Amino acid sequence: MYKILLIDDEEIIIEGLKKLVPWEEIECEVVGVAEDGEEGLELAHELKPDIIISDIQMPKLSGLEMIKRIKEKSKDTKFIILTGYREFEYAREAVTLGVTQFLLKPTNLEDIKNAILEAINILDDERTKVKDIENLRKKLYKFNALSxxxxxxxxxxxxxxxxxxxxxxxxxxxxxxxxxxxxxxxxxxxxxxxxxxxxxxxxxxNSFIELLNEVRIQEAKNLLTTTNYKVYEITEMVGYSDTPYFSKTFKKHVGITPNQYRNKKWDNKQKG
Structure with missing residues (x-):
């Protein structure tokens, strides 16, 4: 079951979501509700929900600020915004934060259900990808011993x-x-x-190609974080002839693009 956290300062919205959405049918369970952003933040850290459905304008802490803080500690949680505010700036910031869906009140039940199903699909894809890569890397440890x-x-x-x-x-x-x-x-x-x-x-x-790709991606990660070579140069250095294919393969193995990986590592070094 996917764990759902509902956050809204309007009790009627919370009760409507709890009663009208067919949670069991879509393999979900509402594990908590909150009436403001601060309470939502505390419950998110405590309950570790898979999906959070939240308003924007709430007492104590806005929905968008709450999402920022949650994402600092939980990269996997997916967010759906359900709000009566139509301002473009809110929508743009929501996109920047990686919110799965931005729904405007009043919203029909089908739109809410579809937004939840989309978030579930994204979660499943990411978790499957991570599991596949972890399995392959475990086998690489075995390769090191075998070699x-x-x-x-x-x-x-x-x-x-x-x-x-x-x-x-x-x-x-x-x-x-x-x-x-x-x-x-x-x-x-x-x-x-x-x-x-x-x-x-x-x-x-695993196949020969899968093993070769994993070895190449590991070296690419090293070059991205220890040198100033451009991505197309690293593409050739690790044995690929096509940069788009290299970037696609890299993202499949690592979860982010080469440039995103480099920037993320650089940001971490700066913070350190």
Missing amino acids: DVEEDENDNEDDKVRFLTGQAIKYIKENFSSKLDLQTVADHLYISSWYLCKILKKEVG
Whole structure:
């Protein structure tokens, strides 16, 4: 169940949302309600909701200021604004804060339900992406161990597979910046590309391309934070020939674009 926090200084709005939205049908549960921004901030930190539906103009702390403070500690929470204020500046700031939907009162039930479903879809996509990347990185730790494996005199098939996988990983890590493909690595190991695919799948559980991309992205992250090379230069340095494809791949693995990653790391250094 997705946890929902409702924040509005109008009791009739809170009660209407609690009673009219088919929460169970969309696998959601209202875990708390607040009547002002300060109370909303406290409950958000305590309950860690997946989605917050909030007004803008509220006592003590505005909805937008509250969102800013929540996002400082919780990057995953999604926000839906439900307000009677039509000022463009509010909408623009909401967009800047990454608010999922900006709904104007009075709003029909279907629009509210669709806004919640959109927020859920975004959450699911982000969490799936993070899980996939975490799984791949766990396997990379295994690669590091495998790449250090020395050839065993034992003629056991499992030992051979582990050794060949380790050598393949080692070769990828040493040559990722060149135009590297499956056949090149297979030729280096004097085995068929089919057999290389098979042993990588058995030992690592991922394809050659997935492994190569992860090694390249790790080096790109290093270059983005330790050098002043432009993104298109780093693209070539880590083995990609197409900058848009590199940026897309980087975002898939890291969750943000190369420039956003560089700026974020730079901001953290400045704060530090």
